[in-house]
Amino acid sequence: MTKKTSKILLLTTGGTIASRPGEGGLAPSIGAKEILDAFEGSCPEAAISYEELLNLDSANVQPEHWQIIARRVFERLSEYDGIVVTHGTDTMAYTAAALSFMLRNLRKSVVLTGSQMPIDEPGTDAISNLHTAVSVVLCGIAGVTLAFDRLVINGVRAVKSSTVDFGAFESVNAPPMGILRADGMSVLSRSTVRVEDGANVILDSALCPDVFLLKLVPGTKPEIFQTLLDMGYRGIVIEAFGLGGVHCEGRDLIAGIKKISDAGIPVVVCSQCLHGPSDLSVYEVGTRLLDAGVIQGADMTTESAVVKLMWALGKTKDRSEIAKIFAANYAGESGGLPPLKH
Numbered sequence: 001m002t003k004k005t006s007k008i009l010l011l012t013t014g015g016t017i018a019s020r021p022g023e024g025g026l027a028p029s030i031g032a033k034e035i036l037d038a039f040e041g042s043c044p045e046a047a048i049s050y051e052e053l054l055n056l057d058s059a060n061v062q063p064e065h066w067q068i069i070a071r072r073v074f075e076r077l078s079e080y081d082g083i084v085v086t087h088g089t090d091t092m093a094y095t096a097a098a099l100s101f102m103l104r105n106l107r108k109s110v111v112l113t114g115s116q117m118p119i120d121e122p123g124t125d126a127i128s129n130l131h132t133a134v135s136v137v138l139c140g141i142a143g144v145t146l147a148f149d150r151l152v153i154n155g156v157r158a159v160k161s162s163t164v165d166f167g168a169f170e171s172v173n174a175p176p177m178g179i180l181r182a183d184g185m186s187v188l189s190r191s192t193v194r195v196e197d198g199a200n201v202i203l204d205s206a207l208c209p210d211v212f213l214l215k216l217v218p219g220t221k222p223e224i225f226q227t228l229l230d231m232g233y234r235g236i237v238i239e240a241f242g243l244g245g246v247h248c249e250g251r252d253l254i255a256g257i258k259k260i261s262d263a264g265i266p267v268v269v270c271s272q273c274l275h276g277p278s279d280l281s282v283y284e285v286g287t288r289l290l291d292a293g294v295i296q297g298a299d300m301t302t303e304s305a306v307v308k309l310m311w312a313l314g315k316t317k318d319r320s321e322i323a324k325i326f327a328a329n330y331a332g333e334s335g336g337l338p339p340l341k342h
C-alpha cells in the first residue's frame with residue numbers, strides 16, 4: 001500500500017531559524033529555499049513547496065505583518081493540506097494569536113515554528129522543530145498551532161517563557177494539542193475550533209493596532225490612563241496583580257480606569273501571573289473594577305488578550321460590543337480552565 005503524500009507550503013518570514021552572524025550580530029539572511037534544502041529528506045511523506053514572504057527579526061513583526069501573513073495563508077491554503085510558517089520566536093505567540101483570530105473556519109493546519117539556533121549551526125533545533133510542524137499537518141491537527149520542541153500548542157495558548165531553553169514555549173492554561181514522541185504524534189486535541197459543515201475559510205483581518213499593554217507595579221500613577229488616551233490609544237490591557245488586583249488607596253487606579261472606561265475606551269484586565277485565571281469577583285478591589293466597567297481577561301494569555309482587543313477594535317469601537325466579543329470563544333482562547341470555587 002502506498003502512503004499518501006501531504007502537500008505542504010513552507011512560508012518563511014525570518015527569525016533566528018533564518019539568521020546568520022553579521023557585523024552587528026545575528027540577522028535573518030537565509031532564504032526559504034536554503035531552509036527547505038536543509039530540511040530535505042527529513043520527512044519523505046511530505047511534498048513541500050516554499051515561498052519567502054518576509055525576512056525579519058520578529059522583534060520587527062508588527063500588526064501590519066500579521067495581516068500580510070494571514071492574507072498569504074488565506075490565498076494559498078486551498079492548494080495545500082497545510083501551511084508551515086517559519087517565524088522568529090520573540091513575537092511568534094502574538095502572530096499565532098493574530099492568525100487564530102483572522103483565519104476563521106480553518107479545517108486545515110496552519111503551523112508556526114522557528115528555532116533557538118540558526119538552521120545552519122551545528123546542534124540546531126531547527127530541523128526537529130520543522131519536523132514537528134510538518135507532523136502536525138501529516139496527522140491533520142486543524143487550526144492555527146505553534147510547534148516547538150516536539151510540543152504542539154494552540155496558537156492562542158502559546159507563550160514564550162524562556163530566552164534560551166530549546167523548550168521556549170509553554171501551553172498556558174490549556175493542555176498542549178499534541179506531543180511528538182518516538183512512536184509518532186500523540187494527539188490530545190484534533191482542532192482548535194469547531195467548524196460548521198460547509199463553512200468556508202474566512203479572512204477576517206481588520207485590526208486597530210492602538211492597544212496598550214500596561215503592566216502594573218506598586219505605585220503606578222492613575223494619570224497614566226489619560227496620558228494613554230491622549231496618545232491615541234483606543235484600548236488598554238492591564239496586567240494586574242494576582243487574580244486581578246489594582247491599587248486604589250493613595251493612588252486610585254480604579255478612578256483613573258473608570259474615567260477612560262466612561263469615555264468609551266475598553267479596558268481588559270488580565271493577570272501578571274503566567275498560570276491560572278484572573279477573576280475579579282473574588283476581592284473587593286476586583287468587584288470595584290467590574291463596577292468601573294472593565295472586561296475580564298479570565299484565563300486568556302496576555303498575548304491573546306492584546307491581539308483580541310486589536311481585532312475587536314477592528315470591527316467596532318462600541319465598548320459593549322467589544323465586551324460581547326470578549327465573552328465569546330473563537331479559537332480556544334478562553335474557557336480552558338474550570339471556574340474558581342469560592
Ligand code: ASP
Pocket residue numbers: 014015016017056057058059087088089090091114115116
Ligand atoms: N530575535 C529572534 C526573532 O524573534 C529570536 C528567535 O527567532 O529565536 O526573530
